Amino acid sequence: MLSNKRLVAVCAIAFCCNIAGLVLFMKYNSGEKCYATIDEQQKTRLRELAMALAPARLRLGGTMSERLIFSREDIPQVSCDHCPSNLTSKSTCHAVKKLCRHKFLPFFLMSGSKWNEINEFCKAAHLKLLFSFNVLLREHRNEWSDQNAIDIINYSKQKGYLVDWQLGNEPNSFQHVFNITISPHRLAKDFVKLRHILNENGYRNSLLVGPDTTRPQAHRPECLEYMVQFLGNVSHHIDVRAWHQYYLNSRTAKLEDFWNPDTFDLLKEQIETMNRHTKSYTHIPMWLSETSSSYGGGAPGLSNSYGGSPLWLDKLGLSAKNNITTVIRQSFYGGNYSLIDKDLEPLPDWWVSVLYKRVVGNKVLHIDCKCSRFQRMYAHCANRKYTNDTTAVTVYAINLEMAKARFLLNGSALHGDNLSIDEYIISAPSNNRKSKTILLNGWPLYYESPKLDLQPHQIKYGNHISMPPYSIGFWVIKNTSIKVCK
Structure with missing residues (x-):
């Protein structure tokens, strides 16, 4: 769902399925600092386009969240072989060592100054930030290492930032993506630990959202099994049960697939399946915390054209009808499923989203x-x-x-x-x-x-x-x- 050189953040309108998305590009290589490739003029334009959909929620997450390490300082090049020992963020080098055990996977650093820019952008555009911690920072007994997360939390609290939180992205697919397995029981314990940390460090009222599993599919029953087992161990400690949804494979999808009623019916079936298997937890709101028409970066000329707009609007209507209270669009900028193009010009789904927000109320x-x-x-x-x-x-x-x-x-x-x-x-x-x-x-x-x-x-x-x-x-x-x- 992400290119191998981009971290995608998306935002969703914070009430019944009014959607926007926002993307922040960050370059990474092993230990390279992250930076936003947006100049001041572009930043103003981007803020205007995001504000048209506010109040909204910005999600900074996705696959690359499992490669992110926080450092308060803007530090020089860091590698698996070199990490300065005099950093204020004591957890930075510790986290680098842990991710370097997976030598075939890169990591990148998010500095305090970039975290400031993200939060200041959210404030200016009237967005609420949803941030996903790196769950692959693990101790030897496979327990989640919370040191780097605590650094982010304490830094955010000192700055007065309002943030909601996630831990991990599509954990049921870790074996396929990272050759690593974290059981739903183990992840639930990690969420309980995070909830206690948030409560003790000034974020008691922040939402904790998870587990962000993939969509239910008959040939992949492990998605539903993961969700059900996770909720069975953590339901008193999370605020939202969240999952991801896509209809089509971007590499094979054709225009007629985007306009086929059978494609539209997939979401209805998936929502009903998810509701049926998690009916014991209906007191916990449900979100589509990452979603678009086609996975794998989007289908060029389809998911970023008018060809994808009916699926998008139908998703908003069907989600609202089924009491899915927030839908998070992948993505606002970047990939072939974006709402605006590389020149910051709105694409069809942005206009549909703006009009939906303007005329559609909360009551279904x-x-x-x-x-x-x-x-x-x-x-x-x-x-x-x-x-x-x-x-x-x-x-x-x-x-x-x-x-x-x-x-x-x-x-x-x-x-x-x-x-x-x-x-x-x-x-x-x-x-x-x-x-x-x-x-x-x-x-x-x-x-x-x-x-x-x-x-x-x-x-x-x-x-x-x-x-x-x-x-x-x-x-x-x-x-x-x-x-x-x-």
């Missing part, structure tokens, strides 16, 4: 749609920041067919002579689903300033909505008789 409503398998529809109370109308409802839908779809707004709550509808139709120019430019109500979308001018088409006194071929639609329906949105 039941909707009956006489749709074919090629149309999918969801309904929420409208976002109160969008309209003061407490009866307003937002309906959003996807049309996967090369044919127009038309729906009657039926039922007593949506019936009446004075319905007012704000309509937003997203489509691709000439139905080119691989386009990285999209149309809103027929006009191309370009980012020019933080004050986004997303104007709806207004429908007065109508009781029908319709969708062009291969389109996405949002409708804010006002003056209904619905009372539950008050």
Whole structure:
């Protein structure tokens, strides 16, 4: 899911499935300092694009979190053969020695100054940081070595940083990725230790999120087994049960796979499977803590184009419907599943995310749609920041067919002579689903300033909505008789 020279951090909107992502590139080789490849002008632009989706959550994690070592100081080159002995961060050299036992795997250093930049960026962009500790720093008896984590925690507390925490990334796959095994029982003990450390060092109110297993698959039952055994040993010490989800293999996926209803149904089956196997722990919120359309870095020209947007919107709707309270997008910048491109220009899923956040509220409503398998529809109370109308409802839908779809707004709550509808139709120019430019109500979308001018088409006194071929639609329906949105 990550290239072998990049650490990816992602952020998710901190309420029901409004999503963004953010990526921080860090170069690494054995012991090399990490640095962000963003200049001041880019930093301003990046902050603007992130703020458009705030309040949000930034996740600094992924596969390379297991290669990260913290050092308060900006120190010169460190290697397996050389580490300065006079460091303030006493755990740095200790951690280097531990990771150097795995000589075929590189490591990199994150300095205190870079940690400051990350936290200052989060504060400026109204993001809450979610950070994953390196769980592969192990003692000889396979116990987690917490010294480097304590350094980060103490440093963060001194600076007054607000952070939520994880420990490890996809631990059920460690044997495949790192040729290392950590049992769910052992990892649960490590989480208990971390919870005590957080409580004793000023982070009692911070969330502890885990175990970040991969999606459930029939041919890989170890994912579910790992999750269930982990929860059975740690449920009183974590705040969120989290897992990762992707639909497709980026190396083999084709455009039609992204628009196939069978692909869309995979997430529904996986959520139901995960819920069924963890039903004893429904008091613990569930997150998709890393997710996108296709794994392995994303499919070029597909997962970063309009071709991937229906899957993204459907994931938001289906997750909200199933009470998955946070969805963390992989990724905002970097890879072929990013929300913005290398020139910091928004890609289709960024626009879809912004519009979703603008018009969709937190409360999910039941909707009956006489749709074919090629149309999918969801309904929420409208976002109160969008309209003061407490009866307003937002309906959003996807049309996967090369044919127009038309729906009657039926039922007593949506019936009446004075319905007012704000309509937003997203489509691709000439139905080119691989386009990285999209149309809103027929006009191309370009980012020019933080004050986004997303104007709806207004429908007065109508009781029908319709969708062009291969389109996405949002409708804010006002003056209904619905009372539950008050």
